[in-house]
Amino acid sequence: MNGYVGTPTSRVDGRAKVTGAAKYAGEFAADGLLHGFIVDATVPRGRITRLDTSDALKVKGVVDVLTHTHRVALADKDEAWKDEVAPEKGSPFRPLYDDRVKFNGQPIALVIAEDWETAKFAATRVRVEYEQEAFATDLETERGTSAKVDQPHKPRGDAAAALAGAAVRHEADYVLPTEHHNPMELYATTAVWDGSGSLTVYDKTQGVQNVHKYLCGVFDMKPEDIRVVSPYVGGAFGSGLRPQHQVVLATLAALALKRSVRVVLTRQQMYGLGYRPMTIERVALGAKSDGTLDAVTHEAIAVTSRYEDFSRNDTGWAEQLYKSPNSRLSHKLVHLDVATPCDMRAPGAATGVCALECAMDELAVALKLDPIELRLKCYSDRDQSEDLPFSSKQLRECYARGAEAFGWARRNPAPRAMRDGKDLVGWGMATGVWEALQMPVAVRIVLTANGHAEVSCAASDIGTGTYTIMAQVAADALGLPIGNIDVKLADSTLPQAPVEGGSWMAASSAHAVLGAAEDIRQELARLAKAIPDSPLGGLNASEMVLVDGTISKAGDKSRAVAIADAMRHGKLERIEKQKLNQFAEDKSHARNTHSAVFAEVKVDEELGVIRVTRVVSAVAAGRILNTKTGRSQIMGSVVWGIGMALHEETVMDHRFGRIMNANIGEYHIPVNADIHDIDVIFVDEPDDRINKLGVKGLGEIGIVGVPAAIANAVYHATGKRVRHFPITLDKLLG
Amino acid sequence: MADTTIPERIPINLVVNGERRALEVVPWTTLLDALRDRLELTGTKKGCDHGQCGACTVLVDGRRVNSCLTLAVMKDGAEITTIEGLARDGTLHPLQQAFIDHDAFQCGYCTPGQICSAAGLLAEGRARDADEIRELMSGNLCRCGAYPNIVAAIEQAMSRS
């Protein structure tokens, strides 16, 4: 091994990104490219009674206006519209399918013109009339209509009785608002018509093969007639897991007009895609006076659309974190006239753990216990939902290392006790937890005699660093410099990969690389041994390693054959190996990543202005493949957590059923000035059970716990407990 | 009856990354759309089209501006520098190198705007410490949350210039 794995290797796609050479979905050129602009519904529910495109069609440069009455055929069965991550229950939204309006902002027509500005102008000339219907969009007023979702959690013991009898109880509602992902790149598709009926679809997506299969189903196309490509994705955070409106519309237009077509959503239109659903989390904790838990109940009530049931695990996390003989967990949905929510960074956990960890802080206050001490008293070495041990769990070490780095021991536990001039200073902490998932991924490696290797896979790199870690793993496994590794990703014709999400891609893709590299090694061993008087004669393949461009005896570089020589003797210019890596099923252990998050806030006592001056995040997530990109992922997640705690909220006017801050000026995400010191600590966590490299993934864990740590710090600073997020300054006044 | 006519094209000249480019634009064409769609310089990004994200930042006559709120026709004769014009003869601009060194991006979409904005910031000479860099870079959103690394990259480039 050259030892790239585990090092702070710079991104291999860095140069492309800093020079502007990296091409994103809406940036691919094509001859005669047309531009589509979407007309969207302005009512939340009803029927389109008139859709008059005659004026739009008069605009010079307009080629066509597609609507539900003027389009090519679309699949009529739900199965075709159900992509690989669609909710099980429900009927996915179909753009331009019929006259139904299911949510405000729904695409209802596509104006196609020779240039984008003309299409946008002509879109204002499309006249639409609706028959409006009564609608509801407000979770808080519709809370009573919630319906329970089947979830795997089984009640343990009798939580109600245990709560009733608990020495110390804390129970409260925590409200987490709707949030939108707002990746910086606008959703875009360039569908390139090749002249003979085939399409190359450049799409902003987290899964090219998911989109490919979906398009084949929706348009009844042969797999070989459509190719989906997405080499660079300008952020997604879950919003690109499911195929989005623009890919259907661009494909629809290209097929209808037999021309290449680009469709780019506006920032405002991206608020018609999925989002993190508003959730009301009711948490009750009952404890003995020594701080051990008797009971945990957690009920989440979340928004979904009328046409699909989207739900995630908000309530199950206490089962992994805190020992309690009694627990009762439930998840309920309220169906509203809105688009279906979707996964957004650490779906379920970001919200559910936020509530749980605020509640734990409140319990610690009630018990007069240090918040870390309470968590250690309740520390669970087993996942109680399945009663399983963990493959590894260095959470205790996270608490210790994080507290040390933060200086937690110097905390005065009393609220409003720490000051810096006119600022009240608050120190808060919280626990984070996520799953360590892994999925089947296939990789193809083509090794050429010049010592270069091409590693290819359909997986996406949405900014997570997949290109880089795959290059690192391949360089180490093949014994080549990283500069000799060329990674090709995100083309549906490449070897199989699932959507990039759930933090599973690092482990999954790395082991797929190892699998294919192992076959290369075997082949090289066979070739090297076949050389007359081979220095490797008499050795088994298992005794040989790839190192420094050679295949050599493990531990003895003097017995080596250059890869080029082995291949020349074998009369091979290239060795190509493709392998699907499947992880052996192992239900004997729970697999999770953990973190301890510490936050310092300074709150102006009179004005309520909050600054997050320091965050320490100590993460246990197995082996870190790249400490540079890994640190960035956690740091970025902390920024997300700060936004979730203080800034982010999609605001709807329920009289109109319409989002009123559908932009990125009034939907606040943190700006540079909001972010100060963020210290990321990776706690050593060897795990030889989870997979060969001991990798768990980092995409989600970094955000979980951050909003709660900040909320708890705000309480510590001010003595005010804000349970309705985000914590804006008006909630601290008075 | 709604007006369905569109404006006439107007010829303009831009000097883009040192190269004179003649084009005809409709008055409603922004500098951003002119760069991306007409001149195929897609390094400059569209993230909001409303001056709220900074992804479209370019230098016009040496000053950083939001190209999405700039009408191309109004910049007739101006010198435009985009991300494609920062590297010289294959050598990265110190900011570009610093962004790689400090991992000051993840998805890369805000990056050209961040770098052009940082180039403007350096030219302005108004940022003397990290807080001032943060404030004066707050017009460039980064949803991946690379801000601390962006500040570190700019500090590196500042110290070397």
Add this chain to the structure above:
Amino acid sequence: MNNFQYSRANDVADVIRLLAADPGAKLIAGGTNLIDLMKENVERPSRLIDISRLPLRNVEETPDQGLRIGALVPNSDLAYHPLIEQRYPLLASAILAGASAQLRNMASVGGNLMQRTRCAYFYDTTTPCNKREPGSGCSAIDGLNRNHAILGASNSCIATNPSDMSVALAALGALVHIAGPTGERTIALTDFHRIPGDKPHVDTNLSTGEIITAIGLPPRGFARNYSYLKIRDRLSYAFALVSVAAALELEGNAISEARLALGGVAHKPWRRLEAEAALRGQAATPDHFGRAADLLLEGAVAGSHNGFKLELARRAVVRTLMQAASGTPQSQAHKKIA
């Protein structure tokens, strides 16, 4: 955007001629607000008159020791102009509290005065808004009005003016120089913006056919005791919930002159001479500042979601006056509130 014609003006006379010829025309300089609104189809001018090349870019001293600032001086150039930094740092600070570095590079001084409200209903052409479509109703009064006015609002509009620069200009007693078909005139900045009344679609007292040519600053710059404090939902690049421009002249601890204006609370920068008069001759103490705040906020009315602004504004006024009195103006880069 709608179909519009483009004309480039070479001098002020040219502008006035072009404006007279096309009543639907609008002037464009930096374009940071107008282009945004045109993209939303909120503004639909028949013609854009490009005034960006007019020779209105000078900052010059006037015979009375004041300054005359050309309407086309970019916001950032003004904020960093040595005469502004030295003599009118309140103005520099307010400008730097607004928008982003890029937008400040583009936006002109005149355009800043003309920027329109950020009310979400004004921006969304599917909802009623009296400012956008007179007579259609105000969606904010019974709707989402957390960011809306508590002072000077009417039954037809509760929008706020989003400018930071104007708040400082109001406090400084700036003048607006205007040219039009009948010649030149000058009005006080505090008379430039309107309260909405029953004509919320009219933001300012600039008449049809007129152009702002310059801003005048009186000699008094309050360079020693001033502060601009902006309170918002994130630490930069957001519009004010409340902002305060405060300027004092002190003799010992006694206030000889006071200026006070609020942003984010009304359809215009909010200044009341009674509040300032009450400070004159008083000691610079929190109690007197509180009294001034109460006078400034007299008549403030809370909507369904913006009641917090009353207390926030009061506290912010006291705090900003304290900053001014102690000679520790709020930094726009270092976010700890002095």
